Amino acid sequence: MASPSKPRHPSASHPKAQAPKTPALKTPALKTLRCAIYTRKSTEHGLEQAFNSLDNQREAAEAYIKSQAHEGWRLLPEPYDDGGVSGGSLDRPALQRLLAEIEAGRVDVVVVYKVDRLTRALSDFARLVALFDAHGVSFVSVTQAFNTTNSMGRLTLNVLLSFAQFEREVTAERIRDKIAASKRKGMRMGGPVPLGYRVHDKKLVPCPDEAEQVRTIFEHYLALGCLNGLATALQSRGILTKRSPRRDGTIRGGIAFTKGPLAYLLRNRVYIGEVIHKHRHYPGEHEGIVPRELFEAVQVALSEKAQAQATVRANIGSLLTGLLYDDRGNRMTPSSARKGALHYRYYVSRALETGKRSEAGSVSRVSAPEIEQAVRDALRTASLDLAVLSDALPPIAQVSRIVVHSSYLAISFVQSDEAMDDDRMGGAGTGAGTPEPSQLRVSWSARPNRRRREIIRAEGDEETPSLRPMRTETRARLVDGIAKARVWLDDLVAGRVSDTHAIATAEGCSERSVRMTLNLAFLAPSIVKAAIEGTLPEGCGISALMNAPMAWTKTSIALGGHAA
Incomplete structure (x- = not known):
């Protein structure tokens, strides 16, 4: 009896039957990292060359990015180059554009040639690292391989930046010492060229026409004794500040003198052939254009003027400071003068202070005691007649603005909260029907600064027209x-x-x-x-x-x- 045959596996019945295949694992796609290259050079020396330092930095960074192409690194076409810009500050055009791109999320990796190309200051570097971390941006130095995502990379960066900052401070000290030594020898170390000179072979050389203008300025100040009057006189004579070309092609100066530049010019010891360094002066290599006697006389006059102003500067207690304006919108500020033992206080339009007399109002100067008394009298009357004043504050504290016209004063008041609420509701508050005034007009006229001269006519000359006498x-x-x-x-x-x-x-x-x-x-x-x-x-x-x-x-x- 034949034994029953064993069942055969289905695959065995077919000669080509094979075991089932295991599905292959797919390799994940690499994330593209957008790389921006930042380059910097502290000075402009050599930038005119066909292949300069910026080109060298960019070439090395591009090669490094190509070596990381298998990691998905891709170079952004936009260049970020700061040529002739110091690394002591973050206020750099190309760096600011790069930071704007980072904040917009368009940069993943910042590549530099060396760390100090990005910054030399630890404080600035900490701010940059915080910004990079906040936007998920990595930082790479080509010649100093770092990974800022781990603590060891940060430590190494901080050590290198400490040395970079040390180098910067030592360099600054060396430059300061060199400038001090050069000025002790009377050498010019750059800066704006003063009126009266031009630069030849890095030395100041007098300009005859401008030198005559400088001497005129010194002589006129001795005659006038007033910077404002001097500014007006120079403007009428067409004497302007020094015109100097800037690097971008624009012109610096060539405008009318004001008090500040005039005071600086009159104190400048360059005009007697000296150079100044840290409040000390040394004999210079250049020729002086102002006689020393004239210069010293002007210094004495300036010192006396400053001392007189310091001793009589009681303008802090001027009642109307910050409130007074002329009728052309110029603020009127306290001023003072002394004649012998007498002390005079004024309020003067800022247009006069800045040498722009034509822009002053109809009343450009007024006696301080006179107008203060007029305002006091007006407020004393207003406190009795006007409901706009509150009993909780003194009257002057409720004044917001006083405009000086030729025939009256316009006094504006600060409105109370209730009055402003009434204005918003169209006068539906307690004062409805009788709106409260917010401005007071007071008849007033400024006393003339000079006495009027008149021709006294004899009897019978009434029909003769009035004539002004000669000065x-x-x-x-x-x-x-x-x-x-x-x-x-x-x-x-x-x-x-x-x-x-x-x-x-x-x-x-x-x-x-x-x-x-x-x-x-x-x-x-x-x-x-x-x-x-x-x-x-x-x-x-x-x-x-x-x-x-x-x-x-x-x-x-x-x-x-x-x-x-």
Whole structure:
């Protein structure tokens, strides 16, 4: 009996049957890391070369990124190059663009040639690392392989940055010592070129035209004794600040002088051939353009002015400080002056302080005690008549602004919370029907700074039009001219001088000036008498009378019948 056959495996019945295959594991795709290269050079020296330091740094960084291509590193095309920029600060154009891209999430890796190309300061590096970590950005140095994701990499970076900061500080000390030693030798170490000089072979050389302007500034200050007046005088003469070209092609300076630049110029010892270093001065290599006697006289005048202002600077207690404005919107600030034992206080428009007299209001200067008393009287009346003032505060504390006009003061008040609520609701509050004023007008006029000069007319001259008298300075020049003309005429008649050319040579003036002045010797006696007494009208000065008709009757008619 045959034994039953064993069941066979299904696969065995087919000659080509095979075991089932295990599915293959797929390799995960590499993440693309966007790499930005940052390069920097502290100075501009060598940047004009075809292959400079920035190119070298970028080439090395590009090669490093290519070596990491198997890790998914890809170079971003945007260059971040800071040429001629110090690493002592993060305020660098290319670095700021790179940080903006990091914050926008468009950079994954920052690649530099060396760590100190990114920064030399530990504090700045800590800020950068914090920014990188916050946005998941890695930091790589090509020549100093780091991984900032672990503690050892951070330690190494901090050690290197400590040495970089040490090197920077030692370099700065060395530069400061070199500058100090050079200035002790009188050498110029750069900086803006002062008015009156130009630079030749790194040395200051006087400019004749500008040097004359500088001497004029010193002489005018001694004559005026006031920086504001000096600024106005220089503006009228067309004397401006030094014009110097910048690196970007724009022009620095060439504008009107103000108080600050004038004070600096008048204190600058460069103009007497010296250099200054840390409040000490040394003989310089350049030539001075201002006489030492003139310079020292100006220093004495400036010191006396500063001392007088310091001793009388009681303007802190000026009642209207910060509240007063002229009628063109310029703030009026406290000022003071001293004449002998008398002390005067004023409020002066800022337009005058900055040398812009044409922009001042109708009242540019006012006596402080006078206007303060006027405001006190107005507020005392307002506290009785106006509900806008509160009993909880003194009246002056409730004033927000005072505008000075030629004929009145406009006093504005700070509105209370209740009044502002009423304004918002259209006057539906307690004051509805009788709106409370927020501004007070007070009749007022500024006292003139100078006394008015008037011609006193005799009885029966009421119909004669009012004439302004000539100024005292004009009268003095006219009388002096008449006296000179008569002396020169006597010398010519007596033969003591040969001709007008000899007079011009002796007087140091032109022959034409002598001939014009001689016309004053033939003026009518009544006109000469009026000139001596100061009763000639304005406009009848020396120039007008030089060109007056020789006939006395015609001269009187030309002067409107005055002094006939």
